[in-house]
Amino acid sequence: MARVRAHDADAFEALYDRYHRLVYGVAFRMLGDAPTAEDVTQAVFLKLWSAPNLYQSGNFEGWIVRITRNRALDILRSKSHGHSELPEQQPSADDLEETAFADIDAGLVRAAIAQLPAEQRDPIRLGFFGGVTHEQIAQRTGVPLGTVKTRIRAGLRKLRTTLEGTVSV
Amino acid sequence: MNTSAHDEMLDTVAVYALGALPEREARAVREHLRSCAECREEYRLLAPAVSAVGISAEACVDAASAGASVAPPGPLLKKRIMQQIRPNVGEMRAVRPIVWPAYAVAAACVVAVLITSIFNTSLNSQLRESQTRVAQLNAHAAATARELNTQRTAIADLLSPDSQRFEVANGYVIKHGSRLYIAMNALPEPPKGKVYQAWTLRQGASKMSPSVTFVPNGSGVAVVPVPVNAASVVAVAVSVEPDGGSKQPTSTPTFVLKLAS
Missing domain, CATH: 1.20.5 (Single alpha-helices involved in coiled-coils or other helix-helix interfaces)
Known part of the structure; x- marks a missing residue:
């Protein structure tokens, strides 16, 4: 990132090669169509180029995932025309350190998520990729709100524990 | 906040970390995190798991077999992005010195x-x-x-009062030491193609030697230094000669003056 901050196009290209599948994948999962996911990917990387200082420190993967999700949420928000309440953007690292598993493999995470019980896995996926609030999850699944929250927390803890045994934070 | 209420807050922190809280509740959680170490620790514990959920969506070339939901974007996306990046770089590099190839440098040097x-x-x-x-x-x-x-x-x-003046037709011959002058004051203009020429006879010589040629001005005045050692000259003459002078007189002299030896 230091080289990207110095407007080194080669470094930027390497960064794109390394992370574009992640950015595009998150955008696609949230938006559901390739052209819009490409637009988000382009917007994220151009923002990274024009304002590289937005990223300060911490785990870059976690940061770029959050930036991508927030961008996709903006699009979902513009499409909803305010008819439904969307979750707030992913918490920033302003007051909390950006933490994530270092160099974690996407396949490994998919396997870990697959091990979660469906009652935990589904609200987590819906909450993260669906761009919906916990109340909307409760409404869609017919599960009480308190239970949804408890299952989300339990699922995230289990995911953390599973991954913790294979990679470091 | 009692234990039950705090447990509920911990659940809410998990939803906050996932990014699935509406804004009004998210604001409340943020405030709470500032003052509650236990909830802050819960957030730190769950945040990496949330990031991992996002990472699980990474596009994969063999998406189907890998259990991923999407294949990666095509190369055109990269081309589109890099095209917007490179012009910026070009502008920045424009100020860098241009490196000429060696042959161009050599050619420029020759020119x-x-x-x-x-x-x-x-x-x-x-x-x-x-x-x-x-x-x-x-x-x-x-x-x-x-x-x-x-x-x-x-x-x-x-x-000079020390000069010797010898009156001749139309003027004087003046001798002062070793220098000799012909000074005419009413000399007629010579015929066309003719000039006046001076002649000198050196002591011991048998005939006149040709000397300078001259013409008077419009008033008939001519002052002519004669290039000769006056001390060795015994006679001076002037005649009309063809332009350019003669080796010996071709006309009757206008005057012939014998100088005292």
């Missing part, structure tokens, strides 16, 4: 040498012309100075 050579040749030519002109002017100035000096000397000699 520069040729231009310099031509320019130098032209300058040298101009310099030589200027030097010649300066030399001519210097020579002219020297000649003028000599002439002026001769005239001053002549005036001094002519006016």
Whole structure:
């Protein structure tokens, strides 16, 4: 990132090669169509180029995932025309350190998520990729709100524990 | 906040970390995190798991077999992005010095040498012309100075009471030391193509020697220094001769003056 901050196009290209599948994948999962996911990917990387200082420190993967999700949420928000309440953007690292598993493999995470019980896995996926609030999850699944929250927390803890045994934070 | 309520808050922190809280509740959680170490620790514990959920969506070339939901974007996306990046880089690099290939540098040097050579040749030519002109002017100035000096000397000699004056037709012959002058004051203009020529007879010589030629001005005045050592001359004569002078008189002299030896 230091080289990207110095407007080194080669470094930027390497960064794109390394992370574009992640950015595009998150955008696609949230938006559901390739052209819009490409637009988000382009917007994220151009923002990274024009304002590289937005990223300060911490785990870059976690940061770029959050930036991508927030961008996709903006699009979902513009499409909803305010008819439904969307979750707030992913918490920033302003007051909390950006933490994530270092160099974690996407396949490994998919396997870990697959091990979660469906009652935990589904609200987590819906909450993260669906761009919906916990109340909307409760409404869609017919599960009480308190239970949804408890299952989300339990699922995230289990995911953390599973991954913790294979990679470091 | 009692234990039950706090447990519920911990669940809410998990939803906050997932990013699935509406704004009004998220604001409340943020406030709470500032003052509650236990909830802050819960957030730190769950945040990496949330990031991992996002990472699980990474597009994969063999998406189907890998259990991923999407294949990666095509190369056109990268091309589109890089096209927007490179022009910026170009602008930044525009200020960098241009590195010329060696052959271009060599060619430029040859051209520069040729231009310099031509320019130098032209300058040298101009310099030589200027030097010649300066030399001519210097020579002219020297000649003028000599002439002026001769005239001053002549005036001094002519006016000197020590000079010897010999009256002849239309003027005088004046001798002052070793210098000899012919000073005419009413000399007619010679015929066209003719000039007056002076003749001197040196002591011991058997015949006159040709000397300077001259013409009077419009008033018939002519003051002519005779280039000879007056001390060795015993006679002076003037005759009309063809322009350019003669080796021996071709006409009857206008005067012949014998000088005292």
